[in-house]
Amino acid sequence: MLEVYPMTSITNELETRFQQAFERAFGEAFSAIDPMIRAAQDARFGDYQSNVAMGLAKKIGDKPRSVAERIVANLSIDDICETPEIAGPGFINLRLKSTWLAEKISSIAIDEKLGLEPAREPMKIVVDYSGPNIAKQMHVGHLRSTIIGDTIARTLAFVGHQVIRQNHVGDWGTQFGMLIAYLFETFGTEAVNTGNLHISDIEAFYKQANEKFRSDEDFARRARQQVVELQAGDQNALRAWEVFRNESLKHCQEIYDRLGVMLNISDVRGESFYNEFLPGVVDELLNNHKVAVEDQGAVCIFLEGFKAKDDSPLPIIIRKSDGGYLYATTDLAALRYRVRELGAQRIIYVTDARQVLHFQQIFATAQKIGWDMNPATQQRASLEHVTFGSVLGEDGKPLKTRSGENVKLKDLLEEAVLRARSVVEQKNPELPEDQKRDIAGKVGIGAVKYADLSQNRTSDYTFSYDKMLAMEGNTAPYLMYAYARVKSIQRKGQINEKETSAGEKITIAHPAEAALAKKLLQFSEIIEEVVKNLRPNMITSYLFDLSQTFSGFYENCPVLKAEDDATRASRLLLCDLTAKTLKQGLALLGISTVEQM
RNA sequence: GCGUCCGUAGCUCAAUUGGAUAGAGUGAUGGGCUUCGAACCCAUAGGUUGGGGGUUCAACUCCCUCCGGACGCGCCA
Known part of the structure; x- marks a missing residue:
């Protein structure tokens, strides 16, 4: 009888088995070593691989391949994998058994979290994002923080953390x-x-x-x-x-x-909210912690390692010579508030990369005087600056209107929806009006968000309506289309057959079924990664991969016209899980799906 | 001047944070609809990862150096 842990990802499961093998092979001291389990990037190397042997060889004083052999000899994973193979300098290649795969995927198919293990210790996490200057209308400059931050917040909440959204609007400067x-x-x-x-x-x-x-x-x-x-x-x-x-x-x-x-x-907890704390902040920094000093009439903090143009020490100014406060003052007040009043254990700032120096200074100051420390638990909060590049026009310069002004978000979104509308009109003119409008709205907005999120955060990216709304390639419309196709199968399937009965199991016979099952099982691993590295483009590229893998399945494995009822039921379940995963993945990106488009 | 980020296929971007022969999309060329949505799929071509050096069993990834770009660097945010 197979033992299956439905809430544990494949890598977690494999890691445990490897660590048990380390202990048996090399002793207890080695039981906590990271086995470096990675999904294989080339199918010839199997499904997963461990890269641990090469690094371990030095520590142990043995040859990498020999270390790999000793690990494999002590490994008990024949319920999960075929016999492991050692290749190259000492890679251990693992190929999942289709029986195990079928068992595992069946358990996930009925899991609300799609196989994701909820956070064992839920954290209080502040996500600071959007933060527009509200004196004027929101413009492209606010786009990335808003949608990247929202994705991060949704993802952290999905794995079970307590997310506290903070919109640090500029309402006071x-x-x-x-x-x-x-x-x-x-x-x-x-x-x-x-x-x-x-x-x-x-x-x-x-x-x-x-x-x-x-x-x-x-x-x-x-x-x-x-x-x-x-x-x-x-x-x-x-x-x-x-x-x-x-x-x-x-x-x-x-x-x-x-x-x-x-x-x-x-x-909304804008700059004005912290106004009443600012005199106290300056006073504490000046008199209690004695990190601040008066300099040329202003109150400054000089920290080691921060240099200005001429190699002179670079200050953080927390009170101007005219008595006014600055955003550094506010940010310090906000940081303290978040740690002490909100109980944040992790604070994520989603702002553009130009502010790195500012946040380095703020974080360094807070850490120096212990403002990142929760007084009750004596635990330091993790302070993280999530940066991103600029949105560029097709000329490679920051996106502006023809007259040189910032593009208003309202106009930008309207344009995207308008363009999506014309595509819908062209592809599916017979749909009723209200449905067309709904689809155009979701596709247009989804396209804008997806185009941004699918980029590696750190670099600038070029804004192009044509590319983001293209039906082919790594775009929102493509993924939404993939979803609609799956739903179409389910609609048709249930005309003849009331329900896929709950007791049905997934069986894996065709290679395309195996490929799809493996891809589906990786959802939880991707999410776990994103929780750590806060990179939404890992979600988008996973979803795109999944859609392509599904297409392969769709081409090769008839669902409704499958050769027998059991196969048909199994494939319907795979379809259902694909649909759920696509929908959930897009939902993490804040993108809605439509049943038809 | 100092600092941060970046330079990958014609173009737009990835590369599981040091792992195997650097992958997608787009564009190009050639195929596939009387079968579940062709807004799709398959195949082919395309690379000295800006240049040079170094560390390592292993470098797009880390270090040094040069070239090119973006952005920061005392009372704006």
């Missing part, structure tokens, strides 16, 4: 001083009490104010002064600020809803 100063100077300080401002007003307003800010030094000084007054609690300034802020937040929420991002108003 110079740009607001600028707006308020401009408002007062054009309409007088009373306008906020009577005026009826809309976002379109604010948009035009922002442009004018910004223009004046740049061209008029006196005005710029007054705008900065306005920030100080706002931060000091001036009533008129506060009222104006509230009007601007509420309008802007409403607009942001529209974008989040359109984008299908799980942020809402309760996740």
Whole structure:
């Protein structure tokens, strides 16, 4: 009788067996060594391989191949694999038995988490993402943080962590001083009490104010002064600020809803929230921890290892000479709040790569004075900066409109949906109107998100409607189409047959079935990796792989016209699991699926 | 000047964080629909991983150096 652990991934299972073998072969001291189990990248090497023998050889003082042989001799995995083979310098190649594969895949087919082992110790994880400057409309510059952060948050939640979303909006800085100063100077300080401002007003307003800010030094000084007054609690300034802020937040929420991002108003904890803590932060850093010093009228922190242009020490300025606070101050206050009040054990900052230096300084400061330490548990929170590159236009420069402005997210999404609509119209003109609209919405938005997420975060990427909406290649429409095809089989299959009975087992006979089963079993491994390295493109490339593997199965293995009932039932189950996995995988990316398209 | 990231097929990108003969898509060429959705699939061609050196049993990956690019570097965020 096979012993199957339904919630354990293949690699975990193999790792355990290898470690048992290490202990038997080399002694107890070796039982915790990482067996370096990897999915084989070439089918000739089997399904999985262990690369441990080469490294271990040095420690033990034996030849790699001989080490591999000793491991294999002590390995008991004949329930899972065929006899392991040793190849090359000492690779141990493993080929899964199809009986075991069938057993394992059958257990996953009815598992809600698709074989994923929920986190043994759920953590409190803060994910800080999106964080737009809300004085103006959201634009492309906010796109990547918003959708990458959302994917990370969804993925961590899926494995069972407690995710606390934090939208650190810019609602308190110079740009607001600028707006308020401009408002007062054009309409007088009373306008906020009577005026009826809309976002379109604010948009035009922002442009004018910004223009004046740049061209008029006196005005710029007054705008900065306005920030100080706002931060000091001036009533008129506060009222104006509230009007601007509420309008802007409403607009942001529209974008989040359109984008299908799980942020809402309760996740907003902007710069203004931390205002009341800032004097205390400066005071503590200055007087308690004594890491900050006054320098040229400003309060600065000088840390070792941070150098400015001329090799002089590079400060973090936490209070300007005019008494105003800066984003470093706010970020330190936020970090402390997240650790102490929210109980974060891991804090993930999703911002663009240009801010690496800033976060290095913030993290270093926090770690130096112990603000990353939870007072109750005495555990340090893991501070992680998830960076990403810029969105470029087809000219290779940061994406702008023809007139040189930032592309508004609203316009960008509308354009994507419009283009998706015309494709739907072309491919499936007979669908009812409301369904077409639904499909176009999901395909258009999904395409934008997928194009971004499928890129390796760290590099810049070129934005192209044509490429993201292409039906062929590694795109959202392709995956959604793959999903729709599977659903189509299920629809047809259930016309003749009420239900796939729950007791059915999957059997693996055809190579294409085996390939599909193995791919499906890897879902949990991929997710586990992403939890660690926070790289959404591992999910996209997995899903694309899965779709292609399914296509191979689809071409070679008739489902509804299978040779016998048992095969048909087994294949229907494989289809069902494929559909679930695609749907769940896309859901982690915040992309909706449609049954027909 | 210093620092960070990057340079991979004509183009757009991967490469399980040091593993085997560097893979996909697109474009090109040639095939496959009277059978579950052809928005699909299969095959072929395409590479000195920017150059050079080093570490290692093993380097796209780590170190050094040069070339080319993006982005940072005291009171913006």
